[in-house]
Amino acid sequence: MSSLVAASDLARAAYCPRQLYYARREETREPPSSVDAIRALAFEYPSLVEARDDELTTRPLATSPEDYRTNLRELRNRDEWEALTEPVARDVLLTGKDCRGIAHKLVGDPPIPSFVSPGTPPEQGVWEPQRVRAVALAKALAWEREAEVPRAIVEYPAVGVVRTVTLTTRNKAAYRRALRVARELDFVPPRLQDSAKCDGCSYRTECGVKTRSLKSLLGF
Template sequence: METFSDLATAAYCPRKLYYRRRDDDRGPPEEVERIRALATRYEELLDSATDLSAEPIATTPTQYRSNLGSAKARLDCWEALVDPLKTDVLLEGKDCRGIAHKLLEDPAVPVVVSAGEPPERGVWEPQSVRATAAAKALAWERAEPIERAFVEYPAYGRIREIRLTTRRKATYRRALRTVQSLDGPPPRLHDDSRCGPCEYREQCGVKTQSLRSRLPL
């Protein structure tokens, strides 16, 4: 059965997934775990008594607390996000399985935590695919529709709610087909913005010219 992380990687670049599978290199680095750990400490990080200088945040302390404060004022499920009943929950659906970093209840909503930088609006396509996969797996387990999910970017104090639109579901299905059919190195993504920061760019042999980010969904 395919995994959420493989689907997200395929949405970013199928060739990157090929290299990760070949090298059996799909575990998150230690720094990623440090950043994800921020997602269960939001109230502590909002407290002005907490020294943020040693935390793995990617903004100034003032901006960070401003971002978190905006999320707290905007979201009606803030308390559940800050102190979820369940974390790192394995979900197994019809087509894929993986970890929801948080699982909210009443109503049931999966949460994906990303160590990266958020776009100005929405979420990046790989996180959209991963969150959609988590929602569909949860819907399969519960035998009930799950039509939304959250993606958190805790290094920036940003929390984004997404709806499982027709477009998101179609992107998820495309990533699923890509993973299921992967049996050799896919074509290179020449001069694509995704190639610049990729850890496999040297062995891939692609030439990069731009580091601009992908458009969010």
């Protein structure tokens, strides 16, 4: 296996190492068309911000048309609006020292990467798997440009919300943990116990074989 780890694998490793194990066994790992439809919204903010209810109800939103317009209007008042709606580049493959992945946008000057999530955000901040993926993209861009990239962006276009991920000590530590797990994952890791994460996992029906402990996985 290449020493370069996919940024998407790092996100799975942060979410559930067992899920990553099953995903790596799939012949194809392309996202479903429903994900593409949601990500397309991230490139239509200027038209969506004033769209009528009947237009918005035909789109894959995770909130009401009224709330969606409100969120986009709040976003329009932020300094990032122009950079997000006029990105420097789209769907750029970034290759760093340890990982590689697609930045759905490069925004700003100097540019920072943006990852477009098909999901919804927590009340504050960004879910850990997406923070790890954002850090991975920032590190890969920094490696390519030979310049510091101190932050990245995670967009949630299904609700019209955009969050910033800074490369704090905590976020970089989470990235390193996920990188270690992803590189050493050559066996079936333990199942999560009574976790809500399992509810929406596409591998939950086959998740039942013997495992090694997570302590063993991490070398404790």
